[in-house]
Amino acid sequence: MRLVLIVLMLFCAGPALAQAITPAQVLAAAVNQVIRPSVAAFKNRANGLESAMGGLCAAPSDRALGIARQQFGLTAQAYGRIEFLRIGPLMEDNRADRLLFWPDRRGIGLRQVQAILAEEDASATEVMGLRDKSVAVQGLGALEFVLFGTDAEGLLGADGAFRCRYGQAIAANISSIADQVAMGWYRYDGVASHLTRPVPENYDYRSETEALEALVGLLSHGLEGLRDTRVNPFIAQGEAAANPKQALLWRSGLTMAMIAANIEGMEALVAGSGLARAVGAEHGGLDNSIAFEFRNAHRAIGLVTLPVEQAVADEKQALALDYLVIVTQSLQGLIGEQLSGALGLSVGFSSLDGD
Structure with missing residues (x-):
């Protein structure tokens, strides 16, 4: 009976233990993995x-x-x-x-x-x-x-x-x-060692907080850049018509593949580093919420099967591109605001906003 109780206790403790990840572990995994x-x-x-x-x-x-x-x-x-x-x-x-x-x-x-x-x-x-x-x-x-x-x-x-x-x-x-x-x-003594072993003597990352802020900032600003320089310039917005020749790498047909690669890279950093699992128990659902929105981004990208000049003229595929914009906004909020707040961080201005 004691053995059964111990097994049950370990099983119930599983989710909490899975979240027990330290900033140092996050930083090391981000760089090395x-x-x-x-x-x-x-x-x-x-x-x-x-x-x-x-x-x-x-x-x-x-x-x-x-x-x-x-x-x-x-x-x-x-x-x-x-x-x-x-x-x-x-x-x-x-x-x-x-x-x-x-x-x-x-x-x-x-x-x-x-x-x-x-x-x-x-x-x-x-x-x-x-x-x-x-x-x-x-x-x-x-x-x-x-x-x-x-x-x-x-x-x-x-x-x-x-x-x-x-x-x-x-x-x-x-x-x-x-x-x-x-x-x-x-x-x-380059960026990798400074991120994984921040000390006050470093010129860039002097604490784990500053190093974590750098990672979260990369993700938040990366999502903003994806939305504002990869998707918005070529889709129809309001009275402005779609302009597929403003899409990156449209000649080679790689526009959506590049967008997918951007998403994959950021998703890998969140998942591989365990960044969203380094939060308190009250924020335990953030990891799943972020993963869910990344899946939504992949689904939206997967719906765009035509070359971009045809996709923007196809009602369903144009809607998928619009939805992708919404998903990147949601992800940016989840990571740049909610995750940042849960970790006690302050993410700075994007390089895209002129500040």
Whole structure:
């Protein structure tokens, strides 16, 4: 009978024990189980993209072009999963903008890329020369136009040799930046050690509270950025018509895949770190509420099956995009306000609001 009572007590205590996670455990799991594997995955995909572009330029063919396009998609989505990690290595040396210059509402980047192709600017075919140019011509957006934009079919013939060399230089640049981002998260006395072992002597994270505020801030601002720079610009709002050409990576058909990758990256950080389980018993339902809304986001994304220019004209799929906006607002409230409050944190202004 005593054994039965002990088993019953342990069973009843299960949920409470599952929530017994400390800030130190959250920070260590965030870095070691989520962030480092994610940046390593991006590095590996970017290295594969560089190899694929090299193969395409060396021996152009339909198969080689297909491989390069596939590797582009895989790399873009791997970046989408870490894009919200706007601290440390990604924010050094202007890497975030060099990897993906967006939004580009005035089409400045597109015009610069088209000028390089029209003039056959040889300096753009070398990584060092490319690095000296505008950030808009050296990342994923520029490579998308090379691989999927106007006259991309020329990559299969001699007339596309310059275009391919330019694309190869972009891929090499992306790969180099990805290597630097990954190494930065393993650097001694870098952002990883400061997040997981905050001390008053650090210039950035001097306490566990400041480190947790950084994680929650990344999520809250990441959700805001997803909504305001990925979804809202191309959907119909009020009397304003939809504008699908304001969608990220619409030429390659990767708009929704990138949005999904953004959601996956943030969801992984919440779940993998246990961030929403480091709250008091009175807030024990927050973890489930956040997970529920992430599932709603995936459901909304899954309903958008047409290319964005067709999806915005389809009533059901347009409604799914509208619902996605609502879900991101809900998630931002749950994480940036409720979770932040439950953890006793203060999440600062977003970089998107000008403050």
